[in-house]
Amino acid sequence: MVAANGAIITTANTYSGNIYARHIESLGSGEAITAGTVWHNDRGEDPEQHLVIGIGDTDGSHDIAVVNRNTGANGYAEFIAYSATGNSEDGWISTGINSPTYSQSTYSITGRDDGYLLYEPKNGTSGNGNLVIATGSGGVKNQIIIGAGGFADPANNTQMVITPGQSVAITINTQSSNTTTGALTVNGGIGLKGNLNVGGNVAITGTITLGGGGNTVSTSTLTVDNPMIFLGSNNAADLLDLGLVGQYTSSGTKYSGLVRDHLDGYYKLFYGMATRPANTVAFAANTTYSTLQLGTLRAVDTTASSSKTTGALIVSGGIGANGAVYATSFTANTGATISAFTTDQTFVGAANTAVPTAWAVKTYVDNNSGTAAWTVKTTANNNYTAVSGDNLFCDTANGSFTVILPASPSNNAKIAIADVAGTFNTRPLIVNNNGNRLQGANNIVYLDMINTSISLVYNTTYGWRII
DSSP: OBOTTSOBOOSSOOOOSOOOOSOEEEEOTTOOTTHHHHHHHHHTOOGGGSSEEEEOOOSSOOOOOOOOOOOSTTOEEEEEEEOTTSOGGGOEEEEEEEOTTOOOGGGTTSOTTOEEEEEEOOTTOSSOOOOOOOOOSSSSSOOEEEEOSOSSOHHHHEEEEEETTTEEEEOOOOOOSSTTOSSOOOSSOOOOOSOOOOSSOOOOOSOOOOOTTTOOOOOSOOOOOSSOOOOOTTOTTSOSOEEEEEEEESSSEEEEEEEEOTTTOOEEEEEEEOSOOSSSOOOOTTOEEOOOOOSOOOOOOOOOOSSTTOSSOOOSSOOOOSSOOOOSOOOOTTOOOOOOOOSSTTOTTTTTSSOOOHHHHHHHHHHHSSOSOEEEEOGGGTTEEOOTTOEEEEOOTTOOOEEEOOSSOOTTOEEEEEESSSOTTTSOEEEEOTTSOBTTBSOOEEEOSTTOEEEEEEETTTEEEEO
């Protein structure tokens, strides 16, 4: 039937060859002939804006079906839209399904029984040529959900969910054991501007390069299988310090570390630094250096020492050693040759500028600690002037005599006297103080008790004392 406006209206099955029409409306069972016009008017649209429209009211499928019953290698059924002139060169987009034996090399990205969505923009277009899949903002979630493996089990069939402005979530639980396994595998690189949080293990077979201002890796435990840790690969001009720095809390945040100072090439062990080091450590005169406890310290540098600031081992302070110290030679820090000390306790002539040899030490100890040889003195040695370190066996059997103490004794000078013949009670020994105080006064002492043995020690403040 032809309507007054020229439309072809049919209410039953119609079989025909080609039908040429400006606008096609398909109406479901029970729909009025004017349903399409009413629908357009309600929307305020031109009826010819929609070239094909189907209107129905069915609690079930209401669709447009395209069927290609041919199962050949070139068979497929699809919906296709063209741009501009309608030629494929002007661009097209199609969605469809391939036949069970489909095989076309031009579209080999799809295969047998594949469903597809393909877009080919105009060749040489200045436009973007993008295929845009997007949702609007009218819904509650407006997500894009990509599923696979079925339609009835959302918990298992949902593979990826894109939540607008929030996340792209891959919900597959496949674990990764190498670069080709896991819920997401990427053959190329990944550019990431934000944070990366990993709940499982991380295995990296390539090189890790840290950039940015912090260059920081934060971890509670770090295990490195490689026996070497290399630092400073970009330190070509030796402008950076190299080492390890730790952080601790003691009256605020402090830093301690072992670092090579690029300014002098020295490795420095420090602690208590309040400022976090960056590429260099701000070593200064007030830097606090740590104590290093070792089992054995061995310096293999063969640099000879010519002063207290040269040599393979330089110590600003003193050295305390519980064990023996062995050396090929010792030289005073002024360069003077070592010689035996004098019997004077201040080591006149050598003082603190030389290190004593074993012979020099023995000589000094023998002369100053009472272990020197004992010598016999008699009346023939009357007025003998003793020296520090003397050990005197005095024999007064043939008569009393005098022993004179040193006129200018050194602090801690020591002289020992013994009644070797047991005759001091009948013939006393006279000890002349030689102008220095003796037992607190300017006295001459008579030793008159048999078998007397005394030691005289001199103190610059108190004079001679008998001990």
